[in-house]
Amino acid sequence: xxxxxxxxTLLLAGLGTTLQIAVVTLIAxxxxxxxxxxxxxxxxxxxxRRPIRGAVELLRAVPLIVNVYFVFFVAPQLxxxxxxxxxxxxxxxxxxxxxxxxxxxxxxxxxxxxxRRSARALGLQEWEVFxxxxxxxxxxxxxxALAGLMTLLIQSTATASLVGVPEFLQISRLxxxxxxxxxxxxxxxxxxxxxxxxxxxxxxxxxxxxRALERRLARQAGRPxxxxxxxxxxxxxxxx
Amino acid sequence: MTEAPxxxxxxxxxxxxxxVVALDDVDFDLHRGEVVSIVGPxxxxxxxxxxxxxxxxxxxxxxxxxxxxxxxxxxERVWRRVRQEVGMVFQDYALFPHLSVLQNMTLAPVRRxxxxxAEADGLAxxxxxxxxxxxxxxxxxxxxxxxxxxxxxxxxxxxxxPKVLLFDEPTSALDPETIRDVLEVMQSVxxxxxxxxxxxxxxxFAREIADRLVFMADGRVIxxxxxxxxxxNPRTQRLADFLRHLLHR
Numbered sequence: 001x002x003x004x005x006x007x008x009t010l011l012l013a014g015l016g017t018t019l020q021i022a023v024v025t026l027i028a029x030x031x032x033x034x035x036x037x038x039x040x041x042x043x044x045x046x047x048x049r050r051p052i053r054g055a056v057e058l059l060r061a062v063p064l065i066v067n068v069y070f071v072f073f074v075a076p077q078l079x080x081x082x083x084x085x086x087x088x089x090x091x092x093x094x095x096x097x098x099x100x101x102x103x104x105x106x107x108x109x110x111x112x113x114x115x116r117r118s119a120r121a122l123g124l125q126e127w128e129v130f131x132x133x134x135x136x137x138x139x140x141x142x143x144x145a146l147a148g149l150m151t152l153l154i155q156s157t158a159t160a161s162l163v164g165v166p167e168f169l170q171i172s173r174l175x176x177x178x179x180x181x182x183x184x185x186x187x188x189x190x191x192x193x194x195x196x197x198x199x200x201x202x203x204x205x206x207x208x209x210x211r212a213l214e215r216r217l218a219r220q221a222g223r224p225x226x227x228x229x230x231x232x233x234x235x236x237x238x239x240x
Numbered sequence: 241m242t243e244a245p246x247x248x249x250x251x252x253x254x255x256x257x258x259x260v261v262a263l264d265d266v267d268f269d270l271h272r273g274e275v276v277s278i279v280g281p282x283x284x285x286x287x288x289x290x291x292x293x294x295x296x297x298x299x300x301x302x303x304x305x306x307x308x309x310x311x312x313x314x315x316e317r318v319w320r321r322v323r324q325e326v327g328m329v330f331q332d333y334a335l336f337p338h339l340s341v342l343q344n345m346t347l348a349p350v351r352r353x354x355x356x357x358a359e360a361d362g363l364a365x366x367x368x369x370x371x372x373x374x375x376x377x378x379x380x381x382x383x384x385x386x387x388x389x390x391x392x393x394x395x396x397x398x399x400x401x402p403k404v405l406l407f408d409e410p411t412s413a414l415d416p417e418t419i420r421d422v423l424e425v426m427q428s429v430x431x432x433x434x435x436x437x438x439x440x441x442x443x444x445f446a447r448e449i450a451d452r453l454v455f456m457a458d459g460r461v462i463x464x465x466x467x468x469x470x471x472x473n474p475r476t477q478r479l480a481d482f483l484r485h486l487l488h489r
Contacts, residue, residue, distance in 0.1 A: 118334030118393075121296060122348035122400065123324040126316075132347065136338045 003187050004194055007175050014171030015198065021089055021157045021167060026150055028093035033100020040101070041108035041138075042130060052101070059098035065159050067091045072163045088160035088167075096153050103145040107138035141217060147210035151203045158199075169195060244308030245269045246404050246435045247293050247326070252302035254288055254459075262288040263299060264459035270404065275436045277446035277467065280456035281482055286439045289456070290406045293437065294326040295319030307403070324352055327397035331409040333389040335381035341368070341392050342377040345399040354400060367395035371425050387418025391425050398429065405429065407438040441486065447471055455479045 004011065036056070040049050059067065071094075072087035082090065111134050119129040161170035172195045179187050247270040254263040262285045270276055270293075278286045291297035293304065298314045305311065306322050335344050345364035349355050355363065368374045371391040373384075381389055390410060397405055410426065411419045423445055430436055430449050440446065446453050446467045453467040455478070462478050463470060474480040 112332075112334075114330060114332050114334040115336065117296060118328075118330055119336070120320075121294060121323055121328040121330075122396070123320055123352050124348055125320065128351060132351075133336055137336075140338065 003175065003179060003190065007171075010171050010175065011168070014166060014168040017085075017166060018154075018157045018160075018168040019202075021085075021092065021160055021165070022150075022154045024089055025092040025096050025157075026153050028089075029096030029100045029149065029153065030146065032093065032097025033102075033104050036097070036101040037104025037108065038130075038135070040105045041134070056098040056101050059095055060102065064091075064095050064156055065162060067095055068159050068163060084160070084163045084165045087163055088157075088165050092153065092156055092160070095156070096149060099149055099152070100146065103142050103149065104138065107142035107145075108134060110141055111137045144210045144213040144217060147206055147213055151206045151210070154202055154206070155199065168198065243272065244305065246272045246274075246307060247437075248305045249289075249293065250303045252289065252292060252299045252304070254285075254292065254297065254299045261285075261459045263292070263302075266302075266456075266459070266461055268293075268454070268461070270435060270437050272403075272435050273433050274452065275430045275434075275438065275450045276452045276454060277450035278437060278439045278454045278456060279441065279443070279446060279482070280462075281485075283458075284456040285459040286456045287408050288459075290328075290408055290437055290439055293404075293406060294323050294328055296328070324354065324400055325402050326404045326406060327400055327402035328406045328408065329390070329393050329397050329410050331412050333381075333386070333393040333413075335389055335392055335396070337381050340378050340380060341373070341384070344381065344392065345396045348396075349400050352400070360399065363401075364395070364399050367398055368392075370428075371395055385418060386414050387421045390414060390418075390422045394422070394425055394429065398434075404435045404437070407436065407440065409439050409441070411440065411442055443471060443483075443486065455482065457482070 036052050040052055043049055068088060068091040071091040072082065072084065075082050075087065075090075115133055115137065116129055119133040120126075124133070157167055158169045160167050161173065164170070166174075172191050176186070176188055176191050179185060247268070249266065249268040252263045252266040252268070253261075255261050260283075264285070266285070266289060268289060278289065280286045288297050292299050295311070295314075295316070302313070303310065304313065306326065311318055311322055335341075336347070339347065342361065342364055345367070346357065346360040349360045349363075350357050354360075365374060365377060368377055371394070373388060373391060373395075376384060376388065376392075381392070384392065390413075394405075394410070407426065411422050414422060419442070423442060426436075426438070426445070427449050438445070438450070450467050452464060453470045454464040455462050455470065455474075455476075457478050463474065463476055470479065471483065474483060
């Protein structure tokens with residue numbers, strides 16, 4: 001495909017932006033998810049949980065694209081002017097963070113109650129129980145789901161094109177439109193075929209990793225925790 | 241009054257959120273070097289009683305003294321110190337699955353500063369050898385059978401060098417074949433002079449090892465005394481019924 005080769009600089013730049021958004025939002029999502037998941041996990045029956053759970057539910061319930069539009073178009077009215085890139089990163093991070101929170105919370109909840117009890121019976125302090133006993137067990141069951149979330153985040157970066165971020169999909173669309181207008185030929189098949197292939201190449205290893213982690217977990221544990229994590233991964237909302 | 245009991249509880253009362261009275265004015269003493277078996281039907285409050293003795297359950301009312309020191313109910317910071325001296329073994333072993341057997345045993349003693357790592361490792365290996373599991377020191381709990389895990393749970397509690405050990409139905413989750421291994425370990429711990437309170441359905445253990453038997457029902461202590469005397473000649477109909485029920489199970 002000459003067309004792809006001629007536009008390689010543009011496409012690479014777009015791909016770079018896509019990957020950059022994916023990595024930044026992934027890191028932000030994990031930071032948000034671990035922080036909020038831990039807060040929810042540690043504050044049983046406390047009022048702090050309510051606003052956090054409310055926000056998580058809201059973000060998970062709303063189509064991602066609505067979330068992106070909301071941040072991009074509403075934030076300026078509140079006096080926060082965000083570039084398209086920042087709006088995409090913020091809304092994707094909030095969405096990913098909400099999902100990661102749910103994953104971490106689920107992982108902590110899947111640790112049997114007797115673990116905390118027996119750790120306390122040994123005279124461990126509350127933070128030691130949490131950090132040394134509960135969190136490591138939760139993180140193990142959470143890893144496959146987080147790998148799954150990574151796949152979803154890469155896919156979701158495509159929504160950034162809707163607010164005009166020059167990421168991979170947006171660049172590709174521009175190339176298609178420009179060629180159609182300028183040269184009178186429609187290169188959709190070749191260009192979008194290429195786009196499809198690239199997303200597949202990016203995401204399928206992550207999906208495979210998620211499955212491998214799940215299998216390893218099931219082998220090691222042989223207890224219900226493994227199933228919970230697998231269900232967690234499966235229960236992530238589909239993208240709109 | 242000579243020496244203060246290792247643990248003394250007076251007037252313990254505990255009502256669960258659902259209105260069930262788990263403990264109804266219970267008095268309980270555990271003297272140093274004594275082995276007490278606590279039996280009773282399920283829901284009798286026996287597990288709640290021993291969990292109250294190391295603060296994992298908080299009674300609504302009553303008084304608990306440990307080695308003569310009164311421990312305020314619900315004061316977590318003080319109970320955390322108590323738990324270093326009053327170990328506990330659970331029905332479901334509750335080993336930490338992400339740590340090796342050895343790490344399970346040394347984590348708490350080292351973190352609480354009761355001993356240095358090398359000393360803790362040495363003690364743990366000695367204890368494991370004593371229960372025939374030295375070869376499993378670096379195995380994960382999942383690689384062990386239920387009986388092996390429970391033996392590790394017992395020596396994990398011993399690795400803290402506690403003064404008292406509480407057992408909450410330590411053999412109830414085990415296969416009949418492995419129960420004996422665990423009972424033997426408990427017996428040898430008792431012979432070494434450990435102060436023990438054991439909630440159990442194993443009347444054989446109660447009869448042969450325990451110095452005293454406490455029978456609970458409906459959150460109260462119904463009868464207590466020398467195990468053989470109680471088991472052979474129950475004074476109350478409740479205990480007679482309970483024993484008959486247990487034998488015909």
